[in-house]
Amino acid sequence: MKKLLNLCASGIALGAALSLPAQAEMLKELGKPEGALSIVAWPGYIERGETDPAYDWVTKFEQTTGCKVEVKTAGTSDEMVSLMNQGGFDLVTASGDASLRLIAGGKVQPVNIDLIPDWKRVDDRLKDAPWHTVDGTHYGVPFMWGPNVLMYNTEVFKTAPDSWDVVFNEQTLPDGKTNKGRVQAYDGPIYIADAAMYLKAHKPELGIENPYELNEDQYAAALELLKGQRQLVSRYWHDAMVQIDDFKNEGVVASSAWPFQVNLLKADGAPVGSVVPKEGASGWADTLMLHSDAKHPTCAYLWMEHSLNSNLQSDLSVWFGAVPSVPEACTDKSGMQTAEGCDANGLKDFDKIWFWRTPTSKCEAGGCVPYHRWVSDYIAVMGG
């Protein structure tokens, strides 16, 4: 039954994405706080000190504004889109694959950045990012971002590997043993982009410009590379905790991973390090977006402001292993984050990161392979 509900919801989401964007009016000025605010967020994004008293960026907001914050967590982007389609929420922390669908579906309204004094603190490189800005109109406030780093075992690699080569091609690792069965790859179809990114650097004759926009030939080459990788991979990783366990107990020594796993493993004393190799890395960037029928717009604007000028950016980036959208948060001591911490989570590698987005057939070059084909073909690759 739940499956069917999900199906229906996705169906509605898809239908909504097709309809023309509704012309939602931008808020001109803030009113009186409405006393409540409901947010759809990734698990761990909105902490009020209940999990760990040291991580709290809600209580103070509630005290100063009187807006009682309610959180609905969602595990996948699709869930977020369907929750927003159902309505009844004010804000959502949408990732790059959901944000444009929400804009196209008219489910989020333009954000008046004049009402957010601290907008100026946002990383300049994120201010006009294409996953929340359409035709010069801002549909949200950048929240957090992070890279998919190459995590490696420091006992096997005395020096950090400088290329994704170690996970794509069979070779002898520095400890004298083969990498077969000791590397992992992500089990989402979007991982095809990682292969394309590798080919972009190593096979320039393919002419790959953007790993999320692949024509038939480039796409076929990426699949070929992944089929070779299948022989090296014993298990694809899907769940961060499973991957952590695989690094500890399964003898895995190199894989794409999130800084989250790296931080947890390091905290546990495991010999791991992470690097953004020379080819670059894929990554994710989340945006705080406002529902077009938000019942508490003033509280929502206050929260957007709060997200930029409080301990939120700093502490959340420590908590989640992410990079703040406000660069100052790394150094201004507003929370626990430090310059080294931000660098470890990927701050310096911004220019090397290809942020996640949904591949569609409409791309600049024209005739690109759409995402649903990525899905069926990646299933075939994993099926080996």
Added chain:
Amino acid sequence: MTDHAIFPPRAGLVARGVDWVIRHPRMFTFLMILPIVLWLGIVYIGALIALLMQSFFSIDEFSGVVKHEFTLSTYAELLRPSNFDIIARTVVMAGSVTLASAVLAFPIAYFAARYARGKWKALFYIGVMLPLWSSYLVKVYAWKLVLAKEGILNWVFAKLHLTWALDGILSLPVIGGNSLSVSYLGTFIVFVYIWLPYMIIPVQASLERVPGPLLEAASDLGATPRQSFRMVLFPLALPGIVAGSIFTFSLTLGDYIIPQIIGSGRLFIGQAVYTQQGTAGNIPLAAAFTVVPIVLMGFYLWGARKMGAFDAL
């Protein structure tokens, strides 16, 4: 006397309503079963029909949008090698899990039904039920630790100087792998562990109902233990085994958590549905994948009914 044979209608709306319902027994039955019919009809059958309808649509190859026109092309897509592999893999796994569960469950159930009394019987029930009391996820993650390359089982094998035997098994094609937790063998072991109680209980129930004197009579008439098992006990217990196999088979067919945590990353039907309905937005193909276990189970249940499985439930 006669003027009291028919009472005047009672006062009050509720009382009148009650009287009316009592005087119309058919209406009473109708009202009683209405909620169940609505539940089955709308929520259950309705959902299934909505699902079936989705599977007859298709996705536009170019734009990735669902086309709401009748077509069988989505079902044809199921026969593509990569998709068909998923179905075959799942069915073979479900079949072998069912067989292994039956073989393991029979002696346990037999002991419980024939020999266990009092305290032992209670211990049996607790032993079988206990795994069901803890969270499924915790059990699966625990098994991951047991089966890992640097896990408990490997350690035991190393201590017993039997690592060569384990390596031998893992080097087998198809079922082997880098370690137990990334091989089909590992997935199989965990499936059997998780679903075994659902096999033991019905088998035990059906064995309880086999009259002891029948077995004694068989041996009085000169049957060897093997013969009395084959010709008396097994046929009488078969409905229970088939009933249990309905659980183990269908549960394995639909599960998508175990192969994701323990296994080689090759998809099972449940995972394929999950992937296709997600960001891919290929709901027709996801629906078509879902229809496969429904059809398989339809045939399975039909066969099971013929073997009298439903008498043992």
